[in-house]
Amino acid sequence: MAASPRITRCRTVDLRFPTSRFSIGSDAVNKDPDYSAAYCVLETDSSVEGHGLTFTLGRGTELCVMAIEFLSRFIVGRTLEEITTDMGAFARELTGDTQFRWLGPEKGVIHLAAAALVNAIWDLWARVENKPVWLLLAEMTPEQIVKCIDFRYIDDALSPEEALAILRHNEPTRAERIAFLREKGLPAYTTSVGWFGFSDEKIRRLCKEALAEGWTHFKLKVGGDPADDLRRGLLVREEIGWENKLMVDANQKWGVLEAIDRTTALKPLQPWWMEEPTSPDDILGHARIRRETGVRIAIGEHCHSKVMFKQLMQAGSIDVCQIDSCRVAGVNENLAIILMAAKFGIPVCPHAGGVGLCEYVQHLAAFDYIWASASLKDRVVEFVDHLHEHFLVPTRIERGRYMLPEAAGYSIEIRKESLQEYAFPQGTYWASASTTA
Numbered sequence: 001m002a003a004s005p006r007i008t009r010c011r012t013v014d015l016r017f018p019t020s021r022f023s024i025g026s027d028a029v030n031k032d033p034d035y036s037a038a039y040c041v042l043e044t045d046s047s048v049e050g051h052g053l054t055f056t057l058g059r060g061t062e063l064c065v066m067a068i069e070f071l072s073r074f075i076v077g078r079t080l081e082e083i084t085t086d087m088g089a090f091a092r093e094l095t096g097d098t099q100f101r102w103l104g105p106e107k108g109v110i111h112l113a114a115a116a117l118v119n120a121i122w123d124l125w126a127r128v129e130n131k132p133v134w135l136l137l138a139e140m141t142p143e144q145i146v147k148c149i150d151f152r153y154i155d156d157a158l159s160p161e162e163a164l165a166i167l168r169h170n171e172p173t174r175a176e177r178i179a180f181l182r183e184k185g186l187p188a189y190t191t192s193v194g195w196f197g198f199s200d201e202k203i204r205r206l207c208k209e210a211l212a213e214g215w216t217h218f219k220l221k222v223g224g225d226p227a228d229d230l231r232r233g234l235l236v237r238e239e240i241g242w243e244n245k246l247m248v249d250a251n252q253k254w255g256v257l258e259a260i261d262r263t264t265a266l267k268p269l270q271p272w273w274m275e276e277p278t279s280p281d282d283i284l285g286h287a288r289i290r291r292e293t294g295v296r297i298a299i300g301e302h303c304h305s306k307v308m309f310k311q312l313m314q315a316g317s318i319d320v321c322q323i324d325s326c327r328v329a330g331v332n333e334n335l336a337i338i339l340m341a342a343k344f345g346i347p348v349c350p351h352a353g354g355v356g357l358c359e360y361v362q363h364l365a366a367f368d369y370i371w372a373s374a375s376l377k378d379r380v381v382e383f384v385d386h387l388h389e390h391f392l393v394p395t396r397i398e399r400g401r402y403m404l405p406e407a408a409g410y411s412i413e414i415r416k417e418s419l420q421e422y423a424f425p426q427g428t429y430w431a432s433a434s435t436t437a
């Protein structure tokens, strides 16, 4: 058996992509954001590399790059086998260091950096095994999966024994779900029709095009003028009808009291969910909004740890669990969240609105179906049509469904040409932009 590759170096790239000028509800990103990512490549003493990234939105990416370089000291010099023999211990080592915890714990830039590195290890592992990450997970044993999870702060909600019971219950029928996914793919929804800044005509055109492509679930940004939110929502309803699903996303725009009023005011749209109506840290606030409006609440893209998700589930704050591939510390922590959601009977509808998030999260949604929930009921994976051309294995969407990749790895390797063009600030795009500024 070939020796396990030893990680010799972690290369990092600050990537910034000038995107079409869209905007979303929260003011923080209403100023012409550029999609961006802190990207890392784990070089090894073999020909195989591991690739990972953490998504950012235009500002501060260099801080994530610095944090990745800082944390990579835990990885460089070790063999893949040393790390993957106990992935749970590795995850705790990367996120639980007594000194790094003062930069968190398990939140902020240091946690985003851990996400990029953990995901890069999974990419490397899957490449060595010559499988996509979703299949690497699918072919593990329940015991191997549980060993990837650090239960320290969640065992009051999900114990290792409970996780094992869920996995062992679903193991006998695993093969049929793998076959189904390979044939039918994962149901998805589109966010691409309803960004702020789109004219009515553009929204109508995009809705018509999406319907023709087979989309049945549509997400609209809200959080602007109340009357205009409702007007735009009714416009989308005119185009998609009432049998298709419409979700609304406020991107943390309101305080709790206003969120209750604004969510209630949008009930004529029959929203399938209201997403991020208030601060993602406000667990009790989301419970109150859910209780007082009766509208399904979706949250997760800015929830920084499994502990946040645990509390949202325990407090009755959440109807839809929107995991994000690199907001928490990568695959390991998301396995914990997905299994917790399965225990609480909460559907996982992953967030994927950014650079590489779609490419990443299809693997995690497959894990949920194969091993955790064993159901696709009320489960849709987000899709946005941004920047897939920069990836060697871009997402493949057919009739509103993700068709799973068979290429080895985590689908996150970025083309060399894109790295050369959009590395910041030395990439050819930014070099020419600064000369013309």
Ligand SMILES: C[C@H](O)[C@@H](O)CC(=O)C(=O)O
Binding pocket: 024, 029, 057, 191, 249, 251, 301, 351, 352, 353, 354, 382, 384
């Ligand atoms: C701004 C990003 O594209 C994205 O994260 C927006 C968002 O909130 C989403 O749900 O997607």
